[in-house]
Amino acid sequence: MISLRQIRAARALLGWSQQMLADKALLSVKAVARLERNEVTSHAATVEALERTLTQAGIIFIPAGHGLGEGVQLASDLLPVRAEETP
Template sequence: MITSRQIRAARALLGWSQQQLADKAIVSLNAVARLEGGVVDSRISTVQAVQDALVKAGIEFLDADQKGEGVRLKSPKA
């Protein structure tokens, strides 16, 4: 499951506002704000919709391991 910090970092990499992410994920602005604030929505479908929108835009989520969690922007394919 992605974390609130990963969502904020991914959005920053893309240069998106919370409203843009909400529009792309087809969720409410309030849901994005709550997720980024660490208040996990009880509906997994909301988190999944946000994650799917970010992955579609080129974000890759890095699992927490010895180096820690993270995100990166995939290089565009040549």
């Protein structure tokens, strides 16, 4: 399961407000805000809805491991860059 820090980081990478994420995940903004502030015990279904929504928007969740913490990355950052053609 993804972490609350990953949710905040993914939202920041996308430039989404809590309201935008809530709308796209079909959740209330209050639920997203409380979850991000860790004020409530997260329900698996809520976190899964957020993960699904963020993944569909192009976020890749990186699990913790090898001495490194968890992270997020935009899928578009993984696409190869085409070299510009020179005249």
